[in-house]
Amino acid sequence: MSTNANSCPQCGYSLQHHTPPALPCDNYRIEQLLTTNEYPNQKEELAFRIFVANAPCAISHFDDRIASLKAELLKVEAEKANFTSVFPKYQKPLNPVRxxxxxxxxxxxxxxxxxxxxxxxxxxxxxxxxxxxxxxxxxxxxxxxxxxxxxxxxxxxxxxxxxxxxxxxxxxxxxxxxxxxxxxxxxxxxxxxxxxxxxxxxxxxxxxxxxxxxxxxxxxxxxxxxxxxxxxxxxxxxxxxxxxxxxxxxxxxxxxxxxxxxxxxxxxxxxxxxxxxxxxxxxxxxxxxxxxxxxTDYTISGVWNIRAVNVVQCLYSLRTLSIQSVVLAVSSLSEVPNLNLPFLKELHIRQDSHNNCNNAAIAAVLDSMSCPALIALSLFTSEKLVEPLQRFEERSNFKLEHFVGSKNAGIFAKAIRNGDALETIKIEGTDTTQATTDVLASLYIQSTRFSNADTPFPCSFPSPSLDKPTVTFPKLHRLQSEMRDLKIADDFMARAYTNLCAREKFENAVPLELVITTGDEKAQKMFQSLNRKEFANLKVTVKIIGV
Known part of the structure; x- marks a missing residue:
């Protein structure tokens, strides 16, 4: 099969050499000749004879082209298969993990x-x-x-x-x-x-x-x-x-x-x-x-309250003390020695409600302690410790700056007598919505029970006027709470806004950041009910975190 410059490089097909002779283009005449016995005229006969003479060669050429194209197709398919297998291997070196x-x-x-x-x-x-x-x-x-x-x-x-x-x-x-x-x-x-x-x-x-x-x-x-x-x-x-x-x-x-x-x-x-x-x-x-x-940092857990005090009193350089799950000794509380910790900065108390780890045990420890330099207090207890906490504060006369609590954080906010230095409050654990609400409610009103007349023990702190509310924590700049038990988001935000409005009236109150962590659904509802402009006017930054 000869080829020229106009031939296909793959199969050798050329329009000049391999185009079959054209038939008469009168389709009606062709149809008439093919369906009747009518004999074609001279011109038509010549066209048919040329076509019939060249047809075998054309058919043979078509067979050659088909074979050539099939071979080429097999070659292309083989190349594709090779590329398909190599592609992932060449892609691996480009993996971002490398x-x-x-x-x-x-x-x-x-x-x-x-x-x-x-x-x-x-x-x-x-x-x-x-x-x-x-x-x-x-x-x-x-x-x-x-x-x-x-x-x-x-x-x-x-x-x-x-x-x-x-x-x-x-x-x-x-x-x-x-x-x-x-x-x-x-x-x-x-x-x-x-x-x-x-x-x-x-x-x-x-x-x-x-x-x-x-x-x-x-x-x-x-x-x-x-x-x-x-x-x-x-x-x-x-x-x-x-x-x-x-x-x-x-x-x-x-x-x-x-x-x-x-x-x-x-x-x-x-x-x-x-x-x-x-x-x-x-x-x-x-x-x-x-x-x-x-x-300087000591943690004791699972012992009698007297044992805890006896060990701690020997550690003269303590800066951080953690007391966990202490058990009340059967001996009288009068045997507990006085525990003076002049350098203690942080006190963390975590008291379980099982194995005799009760309110009396931790109260006995608090009643023995004096920590004048204390600036950070963490209190996780299952029971209220209002009076022991007040006695501890009065005896130590500390200026607390940071507090971490749980569902009893609201009790602490009402019990603390001197909150002028408090900067942060963090509320963790479960069932904390009520505690958070109580803390917000106590940001500007001193309870009437803080008067000396109502206190069952001598008090060196002055009593505020009962008819003149005062800001409780003027330096508080961050209140953070986990509220997984939040039920009605709109109600909480309305109460928070009301309490913060009251606090804003006091000129000595610093701007506050309110950080709330709750479930995703409740967080979205709180975010929707949050009027940012109104809170911004109160100099309050509100952050809502969904988990």
Missing amino acids: RIPPEILQLIFEYGMGYDKPAKEYFESISHSLDVHFPLLVYGRVCHYWRNLIDLGMPKLWTRIKLQLDRPMPTKLVPHASSLLSVYLRRSQQRPLTICLDIPRSKSLDFGTGYLVREFFKESARWESLFLSGGDELDEIMAMSEHSYKSLKSVHVRRIDAHSVSLHRCWFPELTTWTSVWDGPSIGFSFFPAAFYSI
């Missing part, structure tokens, strides 16, 4: 591992770190790039280690566990470590666990925070280190038996924070002598 900077990847890894949680909450959510299925070890098996980043470029990821030592360790697993522990210690690159140890309750360490602990304690000089849980072996294990705990700043001890604890053989030169949680209220505890002056 361009994530290492510092962003580290944040992703930290979130996936639970590092966004506080250390205490993080350790409660995992069993132990020496597990091949632990997220940190799994991330390193995704690809070489991730492994190199995690192994060499992200030492922070290896600084939280939990050893669950209250389970026997088979001897055959000791090399594997020791190897994983070495990985953590090596890849943390001498960074400070946050450690959690679950110590056996009433039995000695088996050979495998004992070996692992001895290897672990060789790095005790790097420990920065320590979470301990255990029984009889706690003291002995803590004294196992041949090195001082020279970097240890925070210790959280949970004792699960009823024996006393003494860490006199341990030395913590940098220690500032200590938390003691006991499962038995009769437990005792004694610090090493230097801790009396070094500890």
Whole structure:
């Protein structure tokens, strides 16, 4: 088959050489000749003869073109299949995840591992770190790039280690566990470590666990925070280190038996924070002598009120104190010593309503305390503590700046006598709508029960005139509340506006920011009912957060 410049490069078709002869274009005449026996004229006969003579060649050429086109189609389909298979492979290198900077990847890894949680909450959510299925070890098996980043470029990821030592360790697993522990210690690159140890309750360490602990304690000089849980072996294990705990700043001890604890053989030169949680209220505890002056942040939980006071009174440099779930001792309240904390800035009280952790226990603690430098108070109790709180305030004569409470926050707002320095109030927990409403209602009116005549004990604070309302918290600039139990959004916003209008009349009241967190549906209704212009005229900023 010859081709020329006008031929198709794929099949060789040419209009000049391969166009079949044209038939007469008179369709009616053609139809007449094909449907009758009439003989064509000379011109018509010539046209038909030329067409019939060239038809076989044209048909053969069409067959050749079809074969050529089929071959070309197969070639194109093969190329398409190749492109289809290669396309995803070439697309992978362009995946945005490959361009994530290492510092962003580290944040992703930290979130996936639970590092966004506080250390205490993080350790409660995992069993132990020496597990091949632990997220940190799994991330390193995704690809070489991730492994190199995690192994060499992200030492922070290896600084939280939990050893669950209250389970026997088979001897055959000791090399594997020791190897994983070495990985953590090596890849943390001498960074400070946050450690959690679950110590056996009433039995000695088996050979495998004992070996692992001895290897672990060789790095005790790097420990920065320590979470301990255990029984009889706690003291002995803590004294196992041949090195001082020279970097240890925070210790959280949970004792699960009823024996006393003494860490006199341990030395913590940098220690500032200590938390003691006991499962038995009769437990005792004694610090090493230097801790009396070094500890500035102390938490005690689950003990008798007298035990709590006896321990706290020895800590001369306290700045932050948390007392949780204290139990009322059977002895008389007169035996509770006076607790003077001249440097205490923050006091956090959380009292449960079970296991004898009642109003009387925490009231006994408050009645023994004097904190003249207190500026922040958190109070989470299931019962009202009006009179003990008032006595505590009068005895201390502090100027509170920050308060955090729950459903009894409204009681606090009415009970506090000197609120001139208060700057922030935060209300957390459940059933807080009424508490928030009560706080808003108390922003400008001093209750008549604050007069000296109505007070059942001597009061050094002057009483305001009963017929002249005064602003209760003139420096309050932020009121924040979680109101998951909010029922009628419009009603609450109307009450809030009314109370803030009354507060706005006082020239010495600073502009207020009102932050409300509630459910999405209620938040939308509050947002719709919010008249921003009117609140802006009151110099009030309202933020509504839906969750």
